[in-house]
Every structure is written in structure tokens, then in C-alpha cells.
Amino acid sequence: MISVKNLYHSYTKDEKFAVDDVSFEIAKGEIFGFLGPSGAGKSTTQGILTGLLPLQRGEVRVAGYDVKHIKRAMFNEIGMSFEQSNVYSKLTGKENLEFYRRLFDVKTREPRELLDLVGLGGKGDIKAGEYSKGMKHRLTFARSMINHPTLWFLDEPTTGLDPAIAAQIKNIIKEQNRKGVTVFLTTHNMFIADELCDRVGFIVDGKLLLVDSPKNLKLQYGEKFVEVEYLKEGGLAKESLSFVGKEDIARLKTILDHYEIQTMHTKEATLEEIFIKVTGRELV
Amino acid sequence: MVKKITAIFLRDMKVSLRDFIALYIIAFPLIFAVVINLFVPGINEATVSIAMLSGDDSAHIDYYRDYAQVEVFETPGEVTRRVAQRDNLVGILPENNDYYILVQGNEPEGLVDYVKTLRAYEYFGVSSADTSVEFVDFGRTIPPMKKLFVNVAIMLGSVLGGMLIALNIVEEKVDNTISAINVSPVSRIGFIIGKSIIGILVPVVGIVIMLIVTGFADVNLIQILMMLLASSIISILVGFIEGINNDDVINAAGNIKILFLPLMGSVAAAEMLADKWQKFFYWIPFYWTYKANDMILSKSGTWGEILIYTAIVIAISALVFAALAPKIRKGLEG
């Protein structure tokens, strides 16, 4: 669905690259997470893929189109949800969607249905200017689905949303993906990436350092621990035991057999920890 | 393409109507038309004003009414006070079986001479009935002042159309929605056309209504529309540039003011300046628009002349467009 080969981009048009020799492929039906701290080159890459920024150097194909010579028809296939919500504040939520759907040449979704989907069902007739930040964000998100995109760009889709709504958004993304939609997810939130993505790519200082599935990354870079708290001689004891070493497994068995367990958590290495390990950088 | 352009236009229209701003711009030529209808007869009839005593012989007063605007007062004191006011009005007061002229002192000389001449003819008992004059007229009922006002209103209408575009672009910028348009199948040119329509259509509606109200309904509407379209190009360009460059109203207001200077300058040049100065105004599209509109309104222009003027306006606009296009393109990248 997306193929990027040796992509470079410089805002200053010199050798200071914001995106530096990036290559990757995304298969149809995949959820691909593009992870990195702010200023790493995520948005620049995504901007080039969606035609918002000109392609300077490299080869990029998106949904079967060569981005070098962008055809407007490409955008019938693409949906784009922006990090900064951008809706007409003088139009109502419903009018925003009604307007946007007319810009497409393909079959579009009903605004009502979309508003219901993102939990704005009752707010469709209120001007978007009066929406809260989160509501505007959801409207931007809903708008990106209006043309039944087969390729869906999501830029920080859950940032700034309260947990319940974030969960709802995540479910929508999963649901769409199940229907075959390819998702390009840009975020610095490792939890959502971990939960949703089939594969992730780490980008830092314009360089794509690694691409793999979260599962493989954890296998490769993370150890699994179990943390147990149990009662011992009237007090609370705590131990952290690895799943890998034989000694630790024997010890865990002993505890389970002889003590009263208070809590027990398996503790996987988080994607964030792996990111720090791989890149030596914090995710901010 | 047409569907998308229509959608963009209708969206702008909806928002502009919601803010009443489009209504103002439609209403602008209309209000102007009403004002023109109200004032022009007065201006056309404008003549010398004379203050007299109501106690004077009525034939004496009526004599002056044939040639001047006469106000009558009860006492000489009232006449004096009236003359002392700032406007240009002279008094005729009786004294020793004759009359004298009372002036404030700062009236234009010609005005006093006019009244003196009337006094002389009255003295010798000459009236307009003793004339040896015949009149032949060309059947024009519309005074030039009215034509000028209507012409200016047409041009202002088109400039305001550009302002409407600017406001809608500013809105896109503030809401940051251009980026959303850029990831839809709408081409840049489609977007620009969609955004431009409102700046032409709204003034056209207002201007056509104004032409009807002011009694110009019988002019060649196609020529007017052609000229309006040609002169709209520059307004649209300015509208886009304004919208792209301005986030705040003060600068936009200031820039619109800059635009008014060549507009009014062109009118003043065409109407008042000597031939040798005219060439300094050739670069202003408004100058040609004004001249063409004038021909159309007075029904004296041939198709050939109107087409040449249209071509000049379009050519100047094309140069401006060539200069501004890169900036506009960049500004719309979001």
C-alpha cells in the first residue's frame, strides 16, 4: 500500500535533513505505527506521503500512486486525521461533514452515522467553534473516514482525549482495520502503538532506526518478569522473577506452594522501554 | 469538478450569510443606489440660494424662484442670521425703495455676480419670457453626477467582493482547514475558483439591483457584466493576497485603504485632470474600468471600444497575477 525508498527531505534545502534516507514498505491491511519523539521527522514523512509537502528526493508510492506526480484522485483512497483539529468553526459538526463529503468522487458515509460513531451524535447541530478541544478532535477524526478510505493516516488520534473516548477511538480503528483498511499511525504514545500496531518503526533525528512488530521487539529486546507480593512471617514480601532463568522459575513455584499470594503481575518490557534501549532517547 | 467548486462556493456563501457580511456587500450598492436617488436630483438642481423677506412683494420673490433656491424669513434680522451661517447663501433686503445684496464675505465671487445679474434683469423688468432662446436636447435624463456615482459604486462593489474572498480565506487560515482541503481530491485551481465565485457573484447581484433602482436598467447588461468580470480579476487577486497575508483586521483594513487610493485616483483623473496627466493612470486597471463603465452607462461605447478596454484590464490583471501567483500558491499550501 505504501512504499518508501531512500526518502530525504530538507526544509532548508541543504544537507540538513529532517528526513534522512528513510525506506519502508507497508502491506495492505496492516496497521503501521510510526513512532518517535517530537521533531523526529514523523510529521514530515507523513506530510510527504499525503502530498502536503513536496517530494524532494526518493521514491514514494502511496495507494498505487507515484507521489512525485500526485494525482488528485489519489485522495479518494486516502483518509487523513490531523493532530491539530482543523474544522470550520463557523459551521456545525454536521455541516462540516456535509461539506467535506461533496469534495469526493467516491461513495461517502452519512454524516449522522459518523457523528454517532465518535460520540457526537447529539452535537451535530452545534457550531464546531463551540466544541471543546476533544470534540473538535473527534470531528476531525470522523471526517477522515468520510470517503471510506482504504489507506488511513492518523496523526496522534487519541492525544488529549479522555480515556473512555480514547478507547472508543481505538475500537473504531481496530474495526476499520478488520474491514481491510490500511492504517498509517503517527504517534509518540507507545501504549496505543503497542495495542494497535502490527508493525512499528522507530524514527529519531530523521533516521528510521528499526521496523518490526511489537511482539518481535519484545522478544528481542525485553525480558519478561513476574512481580509477586506475598505474606511472609507476618510481613509483606516482594520479589521480581524472570521467566527465562531456571532458578527463577523454581523460586516462583516455591512461593506459590508455600505462601499466601497477595498480588502477582507479569511485567513485560514496554515498547517505551525498548525504544529507549534502542535509540538511547526518551520519547517526549 | 463543478460539484466540488459549487460545494466550496456554497460553503462560503453560507458562512458569509451567517455573519451578515455577504448581505452587507449585496446591500452596499443598494444603499448607495437609494442615496444616489435621494441626492442626485438635489445636486442636479443645485443652484444659488437666496434669503428674502416674506413681507416682500410676491412677484419679486417669485422672480428669483425661477432662477434660484429662495428661503423666506420674517425679519431682516433673521435673514442676516441666515446669511451668517456657514453655507453659501446671500440675502436680498429692501432699503430706500431699492434692494441691496447682503453677503457674508466668504462666498465665491461667481455666486455674488450671479445674484447681481438677476437683480439687474429684474430691475429692467426682463424675464425669461422675453427670450430669444430655443432648446434642443438629446433626450438624456440621467445627470452626469448620477452616472459617476453609479460607476464608482460598481467599482467599489467589485472591490468589496475581493474583500469577501479575503475574509473567507482568513477564516480557512484561522481554522487551519486548508490542509484538510489539500488532502481531498479538490485541485488547487478548483479550490481557487470555488473561493472566487462568491467575490464575483455577490457584487454582481448587488450591482444589477443597483442599476435597476437607479434607472440604468436599459444599459447593455452584457457589457457591464463583461467589464465587471474583467475588473473582478484584480479584486480576486487582491482578495487572495489579503487573505493569505493577513491574520489581523487592522492590516487588512489598511491594505484595503491602499486599494481605494488608485480607485479614487482613477476616477478623479478621468473626470478632472487634464489630458497630459492621463497617461500616469494607464497602469491602474480601475482607470480603464471607470472609462469603460462610463461609456456603457452613457450608452456611447461601441462593442469594439468596450472589448479593447476589457482586454487592457485583463492584460494588466494578468501581469499582476503573474507577479502574485507564486505567493498565492505558497500561501495555499497550508
Place this chain on the structure above:
Amino acid sequence: MKLWYSFIKELQLSSKSWYFYIEIGMACVLLLILVFVIPAESDDKVDEYLYAGGLPRDYQELLYRGILDEEDEPIPGKRVEIEVEDDSYEALLFVTDTRNLYFVENLEAVRTLADKEGAIGIEIVTGKEGSLIYRYYLQGYESLKLKNLYRLLHNDAVNPEFIRRHLEVQTVKSLGEESLSLNNKENVLPVFLTYNGSMMGLFIIAAYIFLDKQEGIIRAYAVTTSSIWHYLLSKVGVLTVTMITTSLLIVVPLMGFEVNYLNLLALVITSAFAFSSLGLLVTTYYRNMMQSFGVFYILIVAMMVPSITYFLPGFEPRWVQWIPTYHLLEGFKDIIAGGGNGPYILKISLGFVLGGLLLFVYANHRFKKTLTLS
């Protein structure tokens, strides 16, 4: 003291804004136009085109002299070519104090000039009993009073010599005001001063205020020890300074020391104050520039009306005097003419101060009231 600091701060802010320089730039452009384009003395003589070709040759010369109405020396006639459409015609030109009289050889040329260029065309023919008839070619919109005047001026009832003598013996009493004669350049100055200067404050202060409203600056004043009226007066002050600058920029180079600058400043300052206070008041009723557009539009159109009166002295309905810009125009005219009508300037300045003060106090009151809502 706080007021002073607040004023200085606003002044610094505005000196960084593009708008301030637009105003200065505009003033410079206007100055250039005044200096180079507008001629000081225009040739405002009326062109009249006459045709008397139907009369006997020797009689024509006599007729010309009669029409010219020469007092002392005979006016020399000049042979000229005039262009009508694409043809040229011979004409005899006589230039008098008030008129350019062209005696054209060709009647069709006279008719065309009247028809296409709106010129005054007159054909002189002999009527019954050998009398002369003046046939005026008019456009059709000329007023009855003007036609009456033409009728009156051409009559056989009285010898023109008698009329001339009567003109000389008429009594004209003056109330003693000095005659204000302005040349073309000077005549445009009051209009610039009124509309580019003083009245702009009305609109621009609104733009300033709405901008600050948008950015929440006004609300911030509510939680400081500064009074809101400090802020408002500072804004007014900034505009006044802008107006003084642009006004002087135009007046000084053109008029030098011929103007009473004390009077000029008084009028600029008081009117800028009054108009910006009016602008302030309007802003309290609206949330943004767009919504208030209609009101400003109507106000500005109304304020423009006296400029028609200014340029067309014959059109002067009395209600125009109720519009403040009428007096502003007249006041500036007095000052530019060096008329030294101090009391009048004082009177209108006082009027602007009082009006402005009332508007300002009320605007301030409304600002305080609406502050929490905006």
C-alpha cells in the same frame, strides 16, 4: 503616571505594526499627488461652441463682438483647429475671463461636441422679423432653473450696456468675513485631513480593540490595578498621534508657515478624540469586526455626505450641518485659507471635545459592564 506608561506602551506597540506605516505611506503618496499632479490653478473656464454660419459673413463679425461683450479692449480672435471625433474643423477662438468661445465653421461639429462630449453647443439663427435666435443643444437633464437663466441671458428686451451699468451701481453689504479663496491644491487638503486623518480613527480604533478583545488583552486589564479607561485613553492617544503625524506630513510641506498650527492641532486632536470615542462605543456592542461592519459602514457613508456639499457649494441642504464632518471640513478650510476665524475653530473644537467626552465616558461605562461577557 500609569496612564502615561500605558500610552507609551501602546505607542511602542503600534509603531511596530504594519498599519502605522501604511498611514505614513498613504500620507506621503497623497503629498506627492498634491505637489505634482494636482495643478494649483486650474483652467476652469467654460468651453462654449457656437455656430453662426447661417448668417451673412459681415454680420457674423458684429455678432461675435456683441457676444463677447467687450468692456475695454477688443479681445483678439485666434484661428484654431478643433478635433471632433476623427475630423478636424476650423474655429475662431476668443478667450474671455470666464469662457473659451469657439466659433466653429461647421454645425455638425457643434452638434457632435454637444452630443458626444457633453459640451455646450449653441447655434445662432435668424428668426422671424430678422431677430436672432440662440438654439442651445442640451443633454436633457439640465434643470429648469438653468434653462430659465439661459432664457434670461439672451433677450431683446434690454441693452446689455444697461445691465452692465446696473451691475456696477448695486449695493452689496458684507458681514465682514474674509473671503476664503483656496487654490486647487489647498482645496483638497481639508478633505484629506478630514477623511484620511480624523475620521479614520473611527474605524481603526475598532480594529485595534477587536484585536485585543480576541487576544484577551482587555480582559487582562480587569485583573490589574490599571483602570480600563487608562487603556482606552491610551488607544485614543495612539490614534491621535498617528493622525497628527499624517496631518502635519501633508500640511507642513504644502503650506509652510501660512497656517495657524495651533488651530490645526486643536482641530485634529479634538476631532480624532471624538471619532475614536465613537468607534470605541460601537465596539462595545459587538463581538468582532465583522458584526460591527454594518454600523461602521452606515456611519462612514453618513460622514461622507458633507464632502459632496464641500465640492458642490450649490448643493447645501441645511441638515448637512448636523453631520460633524461638515464642520470639520469647514474648520480645516478656514485654517488652510488662513482665515483666522479663531472663534469658529474654537467652537467646533469645543464641540468635538464635549461630544467626544460624553461618548468616551459612556464607552468606558459599557466596557466595564460588558467586560465579563466578551
